Amino acid sequence: MTNDIIILPLVVHLFFSILLMFFWNKVNFQKVVSIVGNAVAMVVAIWAFIFVYNNGTHIVESGNWSAPFGIVFVGDMLAVTLVLLTAIAGFAVSVFSTISVIKARLRFGYFSVFHFLLLGLNGAFLTGDIFNLYVWFEIIIISSFVLISIGGEKNQLEGAVKYFALNFFASMIFLTALGVLYGLVGTLNMADISLKIAEVENTTLVEISAVLFLVGFGIKSAIFPLYFWLPASYHTPPSAVSAIFAGLLTKVGVYALIRVFTLIYGGDSFLTILLLTLAIMTIFSGGIGAIIQNNIKKVFMYFIICHIGFMIGGLALFTEVAMAGVIFYLIHDIIIKTNLFLISGLIYRIKTTTNMKKLGGLYANYPKLSLLIAIPLFSLVGIPPLSGYWPKISLILASFNAQQYWFFGALIFGSLITLIVIAKLWAEVFWKDQPKLKFPEKFIYFDQLRIGQKFTFIFPVAFLTFVTLYIGFGAEHIQQLSQRIASELMNNELYINAVLKR
């Protein structure tokens, strides 16, 4: 059983997504099955995490084909940590979906597709084969296309067309890069590629494939000149869907960048300059985008872009300290961004709008709830004991040591602009008096819900806030974990030896 432990998260999600299809019209039963499924997935993910934490990198060879020939699943610390975070975010979002997404949407296989999305995410984190990574990416995007267009409202369809066109284009560029890389090295196993790419004489072609990978993953992770699909589409689906997209879909792009640029193209000076420039521009454009928006969902979307820049910049610095900061930030970011979109869904349910100009008085009406929401907002800014603060120490330290003062400045700027925007948001949404709201009929208000339903609404937010608090106050554990992952990433012989059994 423990031999195949790291592919169990995949099996669990596959099983539950197929199971859910048998109960197509029984929406209430589907809700229960989905929550149970995600709880099981979380238990399995914790189990896999503890197993890999104690025993080191674990690999599973599909069909017993030994490493460079068959597809391998590699459970190193980075992969299992991300699988665990996926399980946490997936559990929270599935609980939130049961109450916030209307029945008309749930009836078209919402939960089944949701489990397929999580399956794709787990697969992408665990696979050790680059073509297999492409296949998992396709599973992710086709599930996300269904989730973004389910319901078929006008702006949803518009968002879906834009999201579809650019993500499909990104996949094609990824596939092109893969073709070029296969032509150069003749293997698809990432560990094997890492060994063979050093022997390739034509470095221009290697760099071309690296840039193609950067563009392909860059579109998916929304870095500077390639992010325009994100503000046009992420706010259109229901908040639960936006939450899982914001928390995990852009981060899977960042994960792929980290994996490819540490394992295959480690420490290339041309790429360092390129990545740093893109990171600085991403932070600036995301931050400035956030400050002019009035819709809180759009503000949060620009924060996604802004904070992607932190991670890309840390990856570009390519030192162990910077990498530890990147991993810590990734851990913090997945939880916090999921939570922010759940919060925007909660605010929408209370006030029927997410426009800051029409909102107000939340603190007067719901003081306890506002204090709960304050914790993730402060963590996002990085108020000292909370989770956003710790990774920034590593990142700032690393950028100072590497004498990259532009990135140093961009980090400070990004943090400052986050603070300004969150202060503005707090003043507008929580402290300002409530302007007159037009109350549409046929809208289920938060106050009209039963106590159990209210609990289901608030529980996921509270759960993720608790995880954020743990990341903040238990920062020592997370920092140790990040440093361990960073040293594994920087010394990629460990990964290669584990995969190729040398």
Added chain:
Amino acid sequence: MEIILAIITGVLYASGIYMIMRRSMVKLILGIILLGNGVNLLIFLLGRITKGEPPIIDSAEKVLEGVYADPIPQALILTAIVISFGLQAFAIILVKRTYKVLKTDDLDQLNTTDEDS
């Protein structure tokens, strides 16, 4: 043979990207299809083209010897074709549905997502 395939690949990429950048949604789908085929041809081309040497091990031997055609690019292309076929089917339905709701085929008209609401 390689020259012809290389030129065809280039033409498919160029025309695919050109079609994607047009304003009509139907042309977007055509562009996606052309680009997908271009990528498949590129993988086929970069896997080295070997004529008439199937990778079949002779019954007398244990390993393959000499020049043989690499079977992996073909497996990759097959997977990529199936995936892009599924995505194209989805895209056609999505565009049809969008056309019904919005009554327009012009991508420039899709701007309600940018409104301040």
